[in-house]
Amino acid sequence: MPRLEIADDGFRLDDRPFRILSGALHYFRVHPDQWADRLHKARLLGLNTVETYVPWNLHAPRPGEFRMDAGLDLPRFLDLAAAEGLHVLLRPGPYICAEWEGGGLPSWLLADDDLVLRSRDPRFLRAVDGYLGALLPPLHRHLASHGGPVIAVQLENEYGAHGDDTAYLAELAALLRRHGVDVPLFTCDQPADLARGGLDGVLATANFGSRVSSGLAALRAHQPKGPLMCAEFWIGWFDRWGGIHTRRDADEAASELDRLLAAGASVNIYMFHGGTNFGFTNGANDKGTYRPTVTSYDYDSLLDEAGDPTAKYAAFREVIARHAPVPDEPVPPAAPKAAHGAVELPYTASLLGQADALGTPEKADRPLTMEELGQSFGFVLYETELTAPGPAVLHAERVHDRAQVFVDGQPVGVLERENHEHALAFTVPRPGAALTVLVENQGRVNYGAALHDRKGLLGRVTVDGQPPAAWHSRALPLDRLDPLAFRPTGPEAPPVGPAFHRGTFTVAGPADTYLHLDGWTKGLAWINGFPLGRYWSRGPQTSLYVPAPVLREGENELTVLELHASTGRHVHLRDTPALGATEE
Incomplete structure (x- = not known):
């Protein structure tokens, strides 16, 4: 693939003017068997690029260990993007925010109580050096300079909202270059933080979801020459436990996109497809009060949590078609969903007892x-x-x-x-x-x-x-449930305290479905060992997305950890989600 150039008058690709039309798609929030489907729908929208963060904490769960397999097979994701004809913006952090656990920073960094994250603390920089040294060499062939899809790499992430140590950013840039990144670098910040988060010689981009004119004006005032780009064009938002399900009007968001593209700017739509915080991976915010994020990362995106095009997808496709070519191909309809009905969970294992x-x-x-x-x-x-x-x-x-x-x-x-x-x-x-x-x-x-x-x-x-x-x-850690010994639940002696509940159900053929936990209080669920994520009667979300590839034809095993109590021994698999009430 041709290399990206940053010129005074905009981006150029293969020495021709180029506008980045990108959408955010985090491979680690999507089952790997569904990557190709999501990428295909990105191209059909009219996008020429996709963007993804890289979660350091999943790839390096322990010091000296690095994984890039199964759902973390980033090289395969990049190969699939290239096969779809899409470029890639890679955002390796080390900090990614993303409403992700710890902002992607591995928990083992916190073993040193006084280690200063996102700084020139030598311990932090040594860890980042090790991370990039493991991550980047396998990706060299995926850089545009080697014929791959990755046309640019982000330096840090919204650093201006955190600090203003330019020397820290320079250290990170040097590490990226030392480990083989020879494509353009860019930073991203909210308009008010551009001066604090930028680095000379690195393209600055801005993040916003409305007030397009003022956002672009702030970017141009900070960076008089070069491309204008919104690196995170927020079209929805995430949910927190105890809150509401956030929605944004499709026509209003599309109108803002139209203004952005009419100004000649490039864009990365955040999110094109949000996906799911499977297992324990959701993050949290704390601005005086701790607020954990829910399992679903639907984000009111162009593709919903199950990857189906929404009304917002159609509205955005119409807008993009006014400014760039859109493939003359039909958009696939929503994938079939299955309703398997009630599933009994007749076996129990006490957490405290085992x-x-x-x-x-x-x-x-x-x-x-x-x-x-x-x-x-x-x-x-x-x-x-x-x-x-x-x-x-x-x-x-x-x-x-x-x-x-x-x-x-x-x-x-x-x-x-x-x-x-x-x-x-x-x-x-x-x-x-x-x-x-x-x-x-x-x-x-x-x-x-x-x-x-x-x-x-x-x-x-x-x-x-x-x-x-x-x-x-x-x-x-509950990363393995194999050691648990389950017994039949006796009606005369229901479990006291946290307990695992297990049962089976049969499917004729795998299809997406949704686990509903009516009458259950709080906990987690697994199907065939795959961690679906957390549930909580506090809401707004009261169902969990079950990707079709998690299921198998015939008998399937469902395990629920209930931390308190339930009103019965049944859960339900339905063909529609329940993400909660929205604010009118």
């Missing part, structure tokens, strides 16, 4: 954080002994993020970071009673000052003002 099968406790004089336990996702189970019977008060300085408290296995309450809760009163039934605290990582903060977001019980933890003599801290 903790030994899920993780090994470590003894210390205080609760250990997830990061000290070498853990990224999931839960930590803390256990200590209560010496004196009678009324007692548990006080935790910082709960990150949600703690369920048990005495002798019986639930006595919950402490939530989101509600700024720190203390819980209960009665100790006997000397030597067991105090158990199950803490869920609900998503590391992905934006702002709280980015250094350790998980577990942090700071001083006391019972009646005194720290217990010893704690056992057990990592429960």
Whole structure:
């Protein structure tokens, strides 16, 4: 593929004027068997480019380890984009925000409590060097300079909203070049942050979703020459637990796109297709109050969570056709969805009762954080002994993020970071009673000052003002459920406390479906071992997307971890999603 050039009057490709018409599509939020379908629909929209972030934390789950397989096979994703005739904008971070766990920064960076993220801290730069050294060499053949689809690479991500250390950006640029990136670099920032987030010699782009004229004017004032580009043209938004499902009018968003293209600017539509925060991968925000993001990353995008074209897709395609060629090919209709009805979950495994099968406790004089336990996702189970019977008060300085408290296995309450809760009163039934605290990582903060977001019980933890003599801290990443021993659930003895529930269902042929958990409270779900993500009756989302490739013809296994209680033993597989009420 030809190389991209940045000229005073705009982009040039193969020495011809070129406008980037791009859409955001994160390979790590889409089942890999569905990548080709989403890329095809990007081309049919009239796009000539797709953009993707790269999540450092998934590719490097532990120091010295690097994965690029299965759903993380970025080279395959780039090959599929090239086969579809699409260019690629690659955004490797190291920080990506993206409403993704920790903004893509691996949790093991937080093992050093004083390490300064997104800075010239030598420990951080050494880690970034190792990351780029593992990521980039396998991608060299995918750079446009080697005939591949990647025409440009982003430097950091909205750094101007975080800091103004130009020397830090220069260090990152040098690392990208040292590891073989020889295509143009660019930065992206919101209009007010352009001066803080830019680097001389690197193309600046702006992020906005409305007020197109003022956004482009700010970019031109900051950068008098060169292409005008909106690197994140926000056409929707993400949802948080306890909020509403965010929607944006299709015609209004399309009208803003028309203004942007009429001004001659290039664009990256954020998001073209949002996808899903499978498993534990959602991020969170904390601007004084912690707010975790939901499992669905539908984002009110041009393609919905299942990859089907929306009304917004049709409106945007019409706008793009006024400014650029659009393929004269029919857009595929919505893929068929299956409704398998009620699924009974007649087998149960207690989380507390089978903790030994899920993780090994470590003894210390205080609760250990997830990061000290070498853990990224999931839960930590803390256990200590209560010496004196009678009324007692548990006080935790910082709960990150949600703690369920048990005495002798019986639930006595919950402490939530989101509600700024720190203390819980209960009665100790006997000397030597067991105090158990199950803490869920609900998503590391992905934006702002709280980015250094350790998980577990942090700071001083006391019972009646005194720290217990010893704690056992057990990592429960729940990345493997094989060790669990399930038994039939007896009607006379329903499980108390967190429990896994399992059942099977049969399908004639795989098709997308949606898992609805009516009457269930909070937890996670897996189908055939694939982690669908979190559910919570708090909403707005009350169903989970099940990609067709997760299913198999014949019998399929469904596992639900319910942290509290349900009104029955059934869940439902329906052919429509439930993403929640919207604000009118």
